[in-house]
Amino acid sequence: MMQPFEIARKNLLDPAGLTDLQLQNVLSHVLGNSIDNADLYFQASYTESWVLEDGIIKGGSYNIDRGVGVRAMSGEKTGFAYSDDIILPALEQAAKAARSISNNDGATPVKAWEMSIEKQLYLPVNPLTSATETEKVALLQKIDKYTRALDSRVIQVNISLAAEFETILVMASDGHLAADVRPLVRLNVSVVMEQNGRREQGYAGGGGRYDYQYFFADDKGFEYAKEAVRQAAVNLEAVDAPAGAMPVVLGPGWPGVLLHEAVGHGLEGDFNRKGTSLYSGQMGKQVASTLCTVVDNGSLPNRRGSLTIDDEGTPTQCTVLIENGILRNYLQDKRNARLMGMKSTGNGRRESYASMPMPRMTNTYLLPGKSKPEEIIASVKKGLYAVNFGGGQVDITSGKFVFSACEAYLIEDGKITKPVKGATLIGNGPEVLSKVSMVGDDLQLDSGIGICGKDGQSVPVGVGQPTLKVDSMTVGGTHHG
Amino acid sequence: MDNLKNLVESILAEAKRQGATDAEVDVGTNKGFTVSSRKAEVESVEYHQDKGISLNVYFGKRLGSASLSDFSREAIESAVKAACNIARFTDEDPCSGLAEKELLAFNYPEIELFFPWKISVAEAIKLACECEAIALAKDKRISNSEGAMITTSESYHAYGNSQGFIGLSSATRHEISCVMIAKEKEEMQRDFSYTTACDPDMLRSIKDIANEAVDRTIRRLGAKSLKTCKVPVIFPAEEARGLLGHFVSAIQGGSLYRKSSFLVDHLGKKVFPEHIQIQEHPHLAKALGSAPFDDDGVNTTDNIFIENGILRNYCLSVYSARKLGMKSTGNAGGVHNLSISHSEKDLEALIKTMDKGLLVTEVMGQGINIVTGDYSRGASGFWIEHGKIQYPVDEITIAGNLRDIYARVIEIGNDIDRRGNIHTGSILIEEMTVAGC
Numbered sequence: 071m072m073q074p075f076e077i078a079r080k081n082l083l084d085p086a087g088l089t090d091l092q093l094q095n096v097l098s099h100v101l102g103n104s105i106d107n108a109d110l111y112f113q114a115s116y117t118e119s120w121v122l123e124d125g126i127i128k129g130g131s132y133n134i135d136r137g138v139g140v141r142a143m144s145g146e147k148t149g150f151a152y153s154d155d156i157i158l159p160a161l162e163q164a165a166k167a168a169r170s171i172s173n174n175d176g177a178t179p180v181k182a183w184e185m186s187i188e189k190q191l192y193l194p195v196n197p198l199t200s201a202t203e204t205e206k207v208a209l210l211q212k213i214d215k216y217t218r219a220l221d222s223r224v225i226q227v228n229i230s231l232a233a234e235f236e237t238i239l240v241m242a243s244d245g246h247l248a249a250d251v252r253p254l255v256r257l258n259v260s261v262v263m264e265q266n267g268r269r270e271q272g273y274a275g276g277g278g279r280y281d282y283q284y285f286f287a288d289d290k291g292f293e294y295a296k297e298a299v300r301q302a303a304v305n306l307e308a309v310d311a312p313a314g315a316m317p318v319v320l321g322p323g324w325p326g327v328l329l330h331e332a333v334g335h336g337l338e339g340d341f342n343r344k345g346t347s348l349y350s351g352q353m354g355k356q357v358a359s360t361l362c363t364v365v366d367n368g369s370l371p372n373r374r375g376s377l378t379i380d381d382e383g384t385p386t387q388c389t390v391l392i393e394n395g396i397l398r399n400y401l402q403d404k405r406n407a408r409l410m411g412m413k414s415t416g417n418g419r420r421e422s423y424a425s426m427p428m429p430r431m432t433n434t435y436l437l438p439g440k441s442k443p444e445e446i447i448a449s450v451k452k453g454l455y456a457v458n459f460g461g462g463q464v465d466i467t468s469g470k471f472v473f474s475a476c477e478a479y480l481i482e483d484g485k486i487t488k489p490v491k492g493a494t495l496i497g498n499g500p501e502v503l504s505k506v507s508m509v510g511d512d513l514q515l516d517s518g519i520g521i522c523g524k525d526g527q528s529v530p531v532g533v534g535q536p537t538l539k540v541d542s543m544t545v546g547g548t549h550h551g
Numbered sequence: 552m553d554n555l556k557n558l559v560e561s562i563l564a565e566a567k568r569q570g571a572t573d574a575e576v577d578v579g580t581n582k583g584f585t586v587s588s589r590k591a592e593v594e595s596v597e598y599h600q601d602k603g604i605s606l607n608v609y610f611g612k613r614l615g616s617a618s619l620s621d622f623s624r625e626a627i628e629s630a631v632k633a634a635c636n637i638a639r640f641t642d643e644d645p646c647s648g649l650a651e652k653e654l655l656a657f658n659y660p661e662i663e664l665f666f667p668w669k670i671s672v673a674e675a676i677k678l679a680c681e682c683e684a685i686a687l688a689k690d691k692r693i694s695n696s697e698g699a700m701i702t703t704s705e706s707y708h709a710y711g712n713s714q715g716f717i718g719l720s721s722a723t724r725h726e727i728s729c730v731m732i733a734k735e736k737e738e739m740q741r742d743f744s745y746t747t748a749c750d751p752d753m754l755r756s757i758k759d760i761a762n763e764a765v766d767r768t769i770r771r772l773g774a775k776s777l778k779t780c781k782v783p784v785i786f787p788a789e790e791a792r793g794l795l796g797h798f799v800s801a802i803q804g805g806s807l808y809r810k811s812s813f814l815v816d817h818l819g820k821k822v823f824p825e826h827i828q829i830q831e832h833p834h835l836a837k838a839l840g841s842a843p844f845d846d847d848g849v850n851t852t853d854n855i856f857i858e859n860g861i862l863r864n865y866c867l868s869v870y871s872a873r874k875l876g877m878k879s880t881g882n883a884g885g886v887h888n889l890s891i892s893h894s895e896k897d898l899e900a901l902i903k904t905m906d907k908g909l910l911v912t913e914v915m916g917q918g919i920n921i922v923t924g925d926y927s928r929g930a931s932g933f934w935i936e937h938g939k940i941q942y943p944v945d946e947i948t949i950a951g952n953l954r955d956i957y958a959r960v961i962e963i964g965n966d967i968d969r970r971g972n973i974h975t976g977s978i979l980i981e982e983m984t985v986a987g988c
Binding site (some may be wrong): 126136147151206271493 | 601
């Protein structure tokens with residue numbers, strides 16, 4: 071099997087016959103008397119998707135995106151330009167534009183490349199070719215039949231299968247040279263169910279940095295189908311959600327979107343360098359209950375949010391953000407780390423060559439505690455048990471965050487009783503985390519569906535947590551009294 | 552523009568050459584830059600230069616699609632090949648295919664949407680820094696800033712299909728924005744202001760933007776939560792836009808044929824109170840939502856969606872129309888300059904009508920379920936009593952069902968916000984559940 075460097079050179083540089091010498095030349099012309107750092111980011115991304123709807127394979131699409139981004143940094147200033155064409159003249163033009171951030175003349179030789187080779191967290195395979203078209207289409211049809219047979223109330227089934235094969239090559243003026251080949255696959259099942267004129271939807275999916283065999287191996291699609299149908303069936307019975315402040319128990323896995331919103335974004339290095347996050351200047355201070363230890367870990371094998379190296383070529387790592395309630399680390403890219411006198415934590419990510427890198431999360435989760443999930447639920451007299459969520463949002467300055475439950479139940483006298491309609495939960499990051507009074511021993515990570523948006527850039531991420539209890543949170547239902 | 556036209560024609564020819572019975576192609580290019588300042592010094596300069604092709608090929612009723620950013624002949628040939636290959640594995644879809652010839656916009660109008668901003672990067676940097684400097688100096692409670700930003704872009708777009716239709720359009724878009732942070736004791740609040748238009752002469756001044764960013768940020772200081780209650784709610788124009796956006800989602804053909812909308816089977820039924828009219832005007836000069844033809848190449852027209860409160864039209868593409876056994880409304884890709892009728896009251900006059908209630912200035916999160924209409928979102932804003940703003944509130948939620956929310960629209964203000972594709976004034980809703988501490 072070819073290694074990432076060989077694949078990257080073959081895919082990105084060879085077609086235009088670009089040599090190391092030419093690229094060093096381009097970089098040295100970006101670098102000058104007042105540009106202190108520069109990098110080139112080559113990327114080729116091949117994606118495909120297949121969609122089944124109304125029982126037929128309705129469409130499929132294939133996308134190719136290739137290009138190179140040039141970044142020039144001078145203190146806190148950044149110049150950035152890119153080109154959709156990986157050819158020398160386009161690259162030189164982009165480099166010239168990027169360096170215009172400072173009145174720069176001349177050229178400074180760049181350091182000789184030093185290749186950095188990390189232990190790969192996933193195989194450098196092309197998932198698009200890991201199954202035949204016949205097999206892909208048959209998989210969707212099989213899941214469709216299975217889903218429709220699960221429950222006669224199913225009136226609509228939509229299944230999508232998607233894969234991405236991405237190759238990147240980073241060349242930095244500090245001599246750092248790194249490459250990565252990143253497969254990513256995803257399968258989603260969504261259903262609409264109808265009962266007595268009432269309609270509800272259910273959705274499930276998953277994936278990771280694998281090839282398509284991940285879905286073929288143990289009928290993952292059937293699991294997603296069952297989960298989607300179960301969720302819609304629960305929601306068909308749901309009553310109005312309560313409104314007001316109450317104890318909330320969050321289930322394991324995907325509800326970890328709580329950590330992503332309440333903690334993760336607020337600890338991104340750019341916000342803290344600028345002092346715009348409510349966590350700014352809180353290092354070493356208590357920002358959560360002592361039961362909370364939160365990490366961001368980009369180095370888990372095959373996870374959707376994982377990367378062998380980030381988009382600046384830095385190896386990813388497990389970063390402890392909060393340890394027993396104490397703030398320990400920020401999430402850093404090279405630029406913000408340098409400006410803050412810290413080290414990159416391998417969290418410099420970008421949506422593509424056409425956007426600038428910034429500190430982003432990978433897989434963010436809360437470590438397990440000692441309580442049994444049953445004990446946690448039994449401890450609540452009247453409250454909400456929320457097990458599945460749509461998504462969330464945070465204002466990192468005020469700390470206010472929301473996340474929207476799509477499957478939740480009432481807890482009455484320590485027992486889970488009726489399902490309630492989806493509702494948004496709102497709180498303030500440090501306040502909510504200081505009210506975490508029980509943490510379960512059942513840590514789970516999500517199934518591989520997370521997408522995080524920041525400044526218009528989307529990147530795949532993961533979240534996770536054990537069952538946990540927040541003593542009081544505001545629940546945005548309609549039932550008051 | 553001629554280049555784009557030639558490109559579209561050559562791709563259509565390539566699709567035919569590779570055996571497709573029909574094909575359609577969309578080509579777009581976009582060029583511009585964004586500069587940002589922070590603490591009144593330049594922070595970043597980004598040059599944008601995007602291009603892209605997306606294409607559909609049909610083999611009878613079977614569809615395959617591809618997209619790419621490389622305009623080279625080899626890349627196009629291989630993308631067409633990939634799309635044709637996909638079409639060998641997709642199923643016959645009776646609703647698939649190009650628009651009927653009589654629907655195509657062969658005589659599409661020229662709409663004035665192209666007004667380049669003659670500003671250099673250096674001038675834009677200066678303007679952004681000045682904007683931010685005005686804001687930073689305005690109030691002592693302004694403690695920090697996320698900066699000011701200026702963006703300008705020029706885009707060209709061509710759509711063509713094998714029915715012989717080819718349409719070209721070009722547009723510009725410019726924006727100035729400013730984000731401020733205020734601090735008082737331990738509390739930090741952030742807010743922003745922006746102006747956007749296709750004609751730079753229609754942009755508001757940097758002074759206006761700076762002052763508004765500061766006012767909006769300062770007024771949030773001292774926010775508290777509310778006791779859970781049911782009260783009238785005002786969505787100011789910029790938030791009302793979102794509320795109408797959910798209506799558009801619910802009447803989209805895609806949501807309807809998937810039975811994924813609370814407005815399935817609602818044509819001819821009352822959705823809003825009788826005094827409400829909702830229409831679209833796709834051919835307005837200098838409006839950001841204008842389009843001479845839709846994404847299927849179909850004529851765009853002044854559609855009426857709500858007439859005297861009654862739902863008169865869905866928002867349909869060629870495909871979704873066929874799925875529903877109806878006719879395209881020229882809405883492939885969405886609505887164009889949706890507008891709603893209004894009263895002669897401004898926001899202040901609407902507030903005056905409130906005894907007790909909530910003015911929502913920000914909503915957060917994705918708690919909107921179009922299938923059921925259930926609505927539950929995080930919010931912040933102001934508590935109103937006796938027709939006057941009392942104090943800022945946050946960490947609350949607002950909830951209801953969109954059916955009831957639309958049915959209980961009491962009045963719409965004349966303070967119309969035209970910064971997007973939906974033009975509306977502030978909207979007063981009779982009652983929603985507000986959850987707090």
